[in-house]
Amino acid sequence: MKKYVQWPPNFGFKTAADHRNPSDKHFHRHPELSFQEKETAARISHELGKLGNFEIQSGIGGHGVAAVLKNGPGKSILLRADIDGLPVEEKTNVPYASKERMKDDADGVEKPTMHACGHDVHITALLMAAETLSKAQSEWKGTLILVFQPAEERAGGARAMIADGLYDKVPSPDVVVGGHVVPFREGVIGTKHGLIASAADSFDLHIEGRQAHASTPHVGIDPIVQAASTILRLQTIVSREVDPSDFGVVTVSSIHSGDAVNIIPQSADVKLNVRTGVPLTRERVLKSISRIISAEAQASNAPIEPTLTPTINFPFLYNDATVTAALEQTFAAHFGDEYSDNIPRLQGSEDFGILATAIEKPSCFFLYGGVEKGLYDKLVEEGRGNEIPGNHSPHFLPTVDSVRVGCEAYVVSALTFMGKGEEGS
Known part of the structure; x- marks a missing residue:
């Protein structure tokens, strides 16, 4: 595994305010249910198109979007974000709370919709990573593949994209990486060997x-x-x-x-x-x-x-030992004390791994916190940790800083396998 002597200095990342938010909270305000993410996918394609150097394909497995940036010879990595919302009525009371309603095609009933699992964070973080890596091509060589996957909540999106010929439309990656925002303290990020989701x-x-x-x-x-x-x-x-x-x-x-x-x-x-x-x-x-x-x-x-x-x-999700070990080194170097190499397992389940197992490639799934530090610390100190809003709660509202962490994790993952280290690419 390549050893990195020096990292690019965070690409200027200092605080969440330093990032341009390409969605302007659009994705949080406008969630769409599984297999109905038409407008979400259109906005993703629009944002990617503004970068000017990605090959973009849409409509894969429903409303899946894939984008490829080739930057010379080298390894290839697929970075994945899921894009669907949930039939939940938002109760966060923020100005940009979702007011949307959709007919759920699972039962034909109109329901309120919300990004109650944080997929809006995943979308925005991966778009920001796309912009960062497209502007920093001097720092890496290889092929970057981005997948914005529909219908994770119904465990059908990854299978649908595979069945629709995803890997006939984009190169088969050497490594597959994904992540999820969870109800940990904001800033915290981690990986884990072996089982990461049930x-x-x-x-x-x-x-x-x-x-x-x-x-x-x-x-x-x-x-x-x-x-x-x-x-x-x-x-x-x-x-x-x-x-x-x-x-x-x-x-x-x-x-x-x-x-x-x-x-x-x-x-x-x-x-x-x-x-x-x-x-x-x-x-x-x-x-x-x-x-x-x-x-x-x-x-x-x-x-x-x-x-x-x-x-x-949802199948079991296991992190590959070699890929996880490589990310342990680079995540620790980049995130410092906020990084854990034994993060608690995701309590939910994920279909992310299908994107890797379908082509027998290794993968790793990281987790990062999205609960505001003051709220998290207060509830824990008072012995009320079970009241921390979690995924699928109508009160789950990841912080803006969690978008920064997700973005940097995607970027660091890409550079781990495609970056220019001491030995070149």
Whole structure:
């Protein structure tokens, strides 16, 4: 691995105010749901086009955007940002809070939308990194590939871009790097060897009962009671079947049944979300879910077996040892004491790794903080750390400085593999 003797002096980076924000908070104000990011993608392409030296392709896998900057012989690196928002009503009360609403194509219902996961930060940071690297081509050699990926929240965007021939449209990279803003203290950034994000499996569970008048429960079969028993029993999987030193989460995120006060409904619909950190544990948890659903149906004398339909799947995300070791050196040199080589694992899940595993290339995913220092320190000191707004919260509002950190992390990642060090490129 190339050793760097001297870094460019932060490309003039001193404070967040030193960065030109190409979006002018546009992306935060105008979030779009998964697979509907048409205007977001158009603005990204517009900002990249103003730089004048990127080959830009849009409409990949829906509204994905890819851009390539070739700067002589050398290695190639792909830097990725996700671009979709969430069906969340923003409650940050900032002047630029989202007021947008969109019809969710998942269920046809119009909903408020928000960048509640910080993808607006990712977009802006990568656009800033694009500008920085395009103006600093004397500092590196190789091929820079930028991917602005749609539909991360639905675990479909990376797969869609691959299926739509992403790597027929852009060069296959030597290394793939991505990052995510999380509810850590602003300024903090880190990497981690091995597992960096858990697998996630989501399901729709349909429970069929027998409808009856509320006054005659003996002639019906109540799907709500069956659903309630199933939900409570599912919560014992992690507490009684998963090794306490391991990791697992089983969440029931939605239940719907009936709409009249005097009717035992015909059916109940439940949504499940499962997170695991080890393949064997994942297999065991999923088997336990099926076992419990079937057993509770039998105990309830259900007329038919419930149906469990998979909906969304995020694979495990592992950081490559060699790539991570290289970034450890350069991140430590650039970010100093704010950098950790053992950052806590992402509590959520990511489809980022598919961009690498699809072509058997190594990857690394870094994490960086977005919570204002004063707020973070106050809540921690008062023992109220669980009140820190996190990803998918209507109060999650990463700071402007987190955009700077994300930008610099992208730039440092690129220079780690394409920069001119002591040995040249």
